[in-house]
Amino acid sequence: MREQLHLLKEKAEKEILQCTSLNDLNDFRIKYLGKKGELTQILRGMGKLSAEERPLIGQLANEVRDSLESKLQELTEVIKKKELERSLSAEKIDITLPGIRPELGRQHPLSIVIEEIEEIFMGMGFTIEEGPEIELDYYNFEALNIPKDHPAREMQDSFYISPEVLLRTHTSPVQARTMEKMRPQLPVKIIVPGKVYRRDDDATHSPMFHQVEGLLIDKNVRFSDLKGVLLNFARQMFGANQKIRLRPSFFPFTEPSAEVDISCIMCKGAGCRTCGHTGWLEILGSGMVHPRVLEMGGYNPEEVSGFAFGMGVERITMLKYGIDDLRLLFENDVRFLRQF
Amino acid sequence: MLVSWKWLNELVEIEQTPEEIANLLTMSGIEVEGIISSEIDLHTQFLKVGLIEEVTKHPQADKLVICKLDVGDGQSRIIVTGASNVQAGQKVPVALPGAVLVGGKMIKPAVLRGVASDGMLCSADELGIEVDKIPPEQRTGIYILPDDVAIGADVVKVLNLDDVVLELGLTPNRADCLGMVNVAREIAALTGGKLHLPQVEDSVEGGECAKLTRVDIEAKDLCQRYVARLIKDIKITPSPLWLQQRLMAVGVRPINNVVDVTNYIMMETGQPLHAFDYDCLKGKRIVVRRANEGEEIVTLDGQLRKLNPEMLVIADEERAVGIAGVMGGLDTEVTASTKTILLESAYFHGPSIRRTSYALGLRSEASMRFEKAVDLEQARFVADRTVQLLVEIGAGTPVDGCVDCYPVREEKQPIKLRIKRVNQILGTDISPETMEEILKSLRIKIVEKNEEGWLLLPPTYRRDIELEVDFIEEIARLYDYEKIPTTLPEGTTTQGMRTAEQKLCKKIRKTMVAQGLMEVITYSFINPQQLDDLGLPDGHPLRETIAIQNPLSEEQSVMRTTLLPGLLAIVQKNINKQNKNLKLFEMGKVFYVNGFPTEKRLPTEKLFLAAVSTGEKEKSWAYQAEKYDFYYLKGVVENLLEVIGYTLNEVSFENADNLPGLHPGRSAIIKVKGKEIGVLGEVHPLTLEKLGIDQKVAMFNINVESLPIENRGHKMLVVPVTKYPAVRRDLAIVVPEEVNTGAVEALIRKKAGSRLKELRLFDLYRGEQIQEGYKSLAFSLTWQAPDKTLTDDEVKELHQKIDQALQKEFGADLRR
Known part of the structure; x- marks a missing residue:
């Protein structure tokens, strides 16, 4: 029996060297160490052995098993490693092939900018109001201190639906509507984004465009507050070092009125083509709410005051993205839209 | 408004440069939009007045002539020119070698077809004069100078080429600055410069003038004042050169001495004037009245104008002789044979002038000024000033006295200005002394003064100042906006936030973008033809559009009732530019008549979301192409509805075979909780054919406002992820x-x-x-x-x- 074990070991050790795959190794294990394997077969004869021989043979058998098992283990690892290497090398890909890019959607640049303006003013406690695009003459003009025949109506050539109804020429009618709705509550603190319409169509005017209006009415609102709020806006919109400049101007619904310039974002105020070599860019109109507008809105101008401002979204968008042709914004060429 | 720098300097002493003044004006509310100066080199001294002594034909060239000239240096010069309007005896501008003209063109001696030419004769264009400001006969060829200029004189001075022009962009409230004098006053207020305004001897009311004519204002509501003066012995000639140049500098074309003087005074004072041929006035009198029904007049431009009773006319005993404030009549025009003129200096009702000039499509320098209100109080002064200048240039002899019809004198009430209020509104701490200084610099009259503030009267030419707050603006703009502090509002703290509807819109937009669609923005007005293209049957509700009364074009003439036409137009344009694979969406309003204007004061506006897709995600080296078809957009809708808060159990799609513009076998109604919210489908092949689109297009259209409210914008509570296996x-x-x-x-x-x-x-x-x-x-x-x-x-x-x-x-x- 000892002989048998030795022979078995010798034969097995030779045979294991022939194994080249994990399958071979498995076959080998079954053949020698399995339940019906050769080693087991030999050990079945143990019962016939004497009591002295039995432990010795048992020990030998264990040694043979252990040795085979450790060889088997060793070889398994070697082969596993080899197989992994083989498969990794077979799976090599050309990493320079182009990636499969999911197609991205884009928001229209004007809607991006409107959202940005909304966020800035929401951060300062303004809420968002909206109003109809087809508007009554009363809200579009009269409630804003622009009576019929006022020369200021000329500044805004309108599209009329009927003598009393028109496409709103600015977002300002929502000022009047909101005051009517909220009086006598304070503060009225709103911004109004939206589409507006004027009878103009050339390289720098579109018959439909977008504005964002702002209005704050409260006790003791000052012109200096208007400056502060607009400076804050300009810095968030165009950068922390922005300067603003207020110039006297005229709007029928504000007094005093101001045009607001920001330092040119192209040349930082040095003077360039974009700013007409002035170093300044006009971006919005503003002022203290005219006492007549407050009165018509149901507030007493002796008790409350307010400021209002209005900006053209197209202008700001063009400045922000360096767009030099207004028409691009309404052509909706996907090659243009894809860039935002 | 164009302002001549030289002219301005005669009215107010200025130490600053034009650029400095431009900046001061801009920062105080009179925007200077441009500073125009000559393009030629003004300092070469090589531009001389030359006398043409002789003109001979060029022996070698038919189109050239040889001029012999005297430019005042004691020798004759030969200059060859191609111009055909030169004759011996004319005085012309000569650019001698060394002169630099428009475009940096340097003049050098030259040989032209074998003849040496010692300089160049100049056209207006070459001297940098804008040709539309000069008489038509001077626009081409060599600029012919008047006979009375000195030979050898500097052309720069003779033609006033060294003047600088400021271009003012005036806001409607500052119509006073349509007169040079008021611009000068504004500068004086800003700089403290001394004013030199024209001084005139006042005419006396009545006199000979009142015997020769009379004025009756019948329409007192439309004409507050009418001053008439007479000038006899009129001799119509061209104006002196200085006067012509002044007018040209401010953009007015010289015509003759009488017309030029009225224009000059209008530019100087802002008050429009008109001169009638006195002898052509029937009954030798003026009636200011409304036009009669059906009345007609031929205006100075030779056009027959039909008038109506809303229009104010200047008439004589029989007929209208002018449309008040807009344009004079041809019958009473001042001509070469005019002997006596009646000069009008009046105040008309601005809005009425505006309506009339709009209705007639006739806008003039005069109507523009009347519309924005001129200075009622200076009407007589201006008439006298005009007579003075006419006499000064020898155009005629004044008839003494005047007619000043001023039925209801305007009494302005003083306005209160409170010191505290100024600083309260501005957020400043301006001293009363500074305020008073500013008020005085603006010639605002202090009627009364106490601790609280002042009672004030603005100057008559500042009709825009009506309220306390107007004075506050005057103080602010002269104090300097830049000096006003920068603060933040001190009132109640508020929470800025979006409403549920606004949140929903934002979420929809973000979800569409996240799914790979591109947002577009199209005009809210469309061409009614676009609705025909959708194949809408007659009487279809979407055809009930709101029409714009004064559209810019047929393409933009009705308000859209659906977003589809706009989107299809974008698809068409993009396909034409080879962008064939498209996924687009738009969120915007559509407009329904819905009882307007009979039952409702305004039409109904509804917010819609619409999307179109066409083409495919093209096959790549790794994956097959994926079509942007019906099922693609259906998936987009399903995702969208899920993200904004509905479960797919609540969403259903129902077959529909007659949706406008859609393929009958490939369209569906989208329902949420059994309620119709929109449609989904493939665009009808006939519609595509009409638009020249030769690829399939899918679309959906959702009425955002019809989404069942309880879920809109709110995601339901999250369902916990179960730990038990699926x-x-x-x-x-x-x-x-x-x-x-x-x-x-x-x-x-x-x-x-x-x-x-x-x-x-x-x-x-x-x-x-x-x-x-x-x-x-x-x-x-x-x-x-x-x-x-x-x-x-x-x-x-x-x-x-x-x-x-x-x-x-x-x-x-x-x-x-």
Whole structure:
């Protein structure tokens, strides 16, 4: 029996060297160490052995098993490693092939900018109001201190639906509507984004465009507050070092009125083509709410005051993205839209 | 408004440069939009007045002539020119070698076809004069100078080429600055410069003038004042050169001495004037009245104008002789034979002038000024000033006295200005002394003064100052806006936030973008033709559009009732530019008549979301192409509705075969909780054909405001992810072709109950092994319970229930 074990070991050790795959190794294990394997077969004869021989043979058998098992283990690892290497090398890909890019959607640049303006003013406690695009003459003009025949109506050539109804020429009618709705509550603190319409169509005017209006009415609102709020806006919109400049101007619904310039974002105020070599860019109109507008809105101008401002979204968008042709914004060429 | 720098300097002493003044004006509310100076080199001294002594033909060239000139240096010069308007005896501008003209063109001696030419004769253009400001006969050829200029004089001085012009962009409230004098006053207020305004001897009311004519104002509401003066012995000639140059500098074309003087005084004072030929006035009198119904007049420009009683006219005893404030009549025009003129200096009602000039399409320098209100108080002064200048240039002799018809004198009430209020509104701490200084610099009259403030009267030319707050603005702008502090509002703290509707819109936009669609923005007005292209039948509600009364074009003449035409136009444009694979959406309002204007004061506006898709995601080296078709957009809608808060159980798509502009076999109504919210479909092939689009286009259109409110914008509470394992089973059935997959799905969901977590159609098969007219549907069902592991038996039982129902309902053949 000892002989048998030795022979078995010798034969097995030779045979294991022939194994080249994990399958071979498995076959080998079954053949020698399995339940019906050769080693087991030999050990079945143990019962016939004497009591002295039995432990010795048992020990030998264990040694043979252990040795085979450790060889088997060793070889398994070697082969596993080899197989992994083989498969990794077979799976090599050309990493320079182009990636499969999911197609991205884009928001229209004007809607991006409107959202940005909304966020800035929401951060300062303004809420968002909206109003109809087809508007009554009363809200579009009269409630804003622009009576019929006022020369200021000329500044805004309108599209009329009927003598009393028109496409709103600015977002300002929502000022009047909101005051009517909220009086006598304070503060009225709103911004109004939206589409507006004027009878103009050339390289720098579109018959439909977008504005964002702002209005704050409260006790003791000052012109200096208007400056502060607009400076804050300009810095968030165009950068922390922005300067603003207020110039006297005229709007029928504000007094005093101001045009607001920001330092040119192209040349930082040095003077360039974009700013007409002035170093300044006009971006919005503003002022203290005219006492007549407050009165018509149901507030007493002796008790409350307010400021209002209005900006053209197209202008700001063009400045922000360096767009030099207004028409691009309404052509909706996907090659243009894809860039935002 | 164009302002001549030289002229301005005669009216106010200025130490600053034009640029400095421009900046001061801009920062105080009179925007200077441009500073125009000559393009030629003004300092070479090589531009001389030359006398043409002789003109001979060029021996070698038909189109050239040889001029012999005297330029005042004691020798004759030969200059060859191609101009055809030169004659001996004319005085002309000569550019001698060394002169630099427009475009940096340097003049050098030259030989032209064998003849040496010692300089160049100049046209207006070459001297940098804008040709539309000069008489038509001077616009081409050599600029012919008047006879009275000195030979050898500097052309720069003679033609005033060294003047600088400021271009003012005036706001409507500052119409006073349409007169040079008021611009000068503004500068004086800013700089403290001394004013030198024209001084005039006042005429006396009545006199000879009143004997020769009379003025009756019948329409007192439209004409507050009318001053008439007479000038006799009129001799019509061209104006002196200085006067012509002044007018040209400010953009007015010289005509003759009388017209030029009235224009000059208008530019100086802002008060428009008109001169009638006195002898042509029937009855030698003026009546200011409304036009009669059907009345007509031929205006100075030779046009016959039909008038109506809303229009104010200047008439004589018989007929209208001028449209008040707009344009004079041809019959009473000042001509070469005019002997006596009646000069009008009046104040008309601005809005009436505005309406009239609009109605007639006639806008003039005069009407523009009357519209914005001129200075009522200076009408007489201006008439006298005009007479003075006419006499000064020898145009005629004054008739003494004047007629000043001023029925209701305007009494302005003083306005209160409170010191405290100024600083309260501005957020400043300006001293009363500074305020008073500013008020005085603006010639505002202090009627009364106390501790609280002042009672003030603005100067008569500042009709824009009416309220306390107007004075506050005056103080602010002269104090300097830049010096006003920068603060933040001190009132109640408020929370800025979006309403539920606004949040929903933002979420929709973000979800559409996240799904790979591009947002577009199109005009709210469309061409009615675009609705025809959709194949809408007559009387279809979407054809009830709101029309714009004064559209810019047919393309933009009605308000859209659907977003589809705008989107299709964008698709068409992009395809034409080779952008063939498109996924676009727009969120915007559509407009319905809905009882307007009879029952409602305004039309109804509804917010819609619409999307179109066409083409495909092109095949890549790794994957097959994916079409942007009906099912692509259907998936987009399903995702969208899920993200904004609905479960797919609440969403259904129903066959519809007559939706406007859509393919009858490929369109559906989208419902949420049984309520119609929009449509989905493929655009009708006929519509595509009309638009020249030769690829299929899918679209959907959702009325955002019709989404059931309870879920809008609010995601339902999150369902916890269960820890018990899911069981997946497939189910394949064969049903007749006409059975809708949606119906099969609905039945499965109904029978499955809440433990069915996902139902996915993974195969749709027709063909071999499937009977003609039938289709095979293969679903994958995912089962899961929140509280336990489902057993095989339980799932088997559920499937049996479903199987039975399918068999019963659709006669389905189950295959497994």
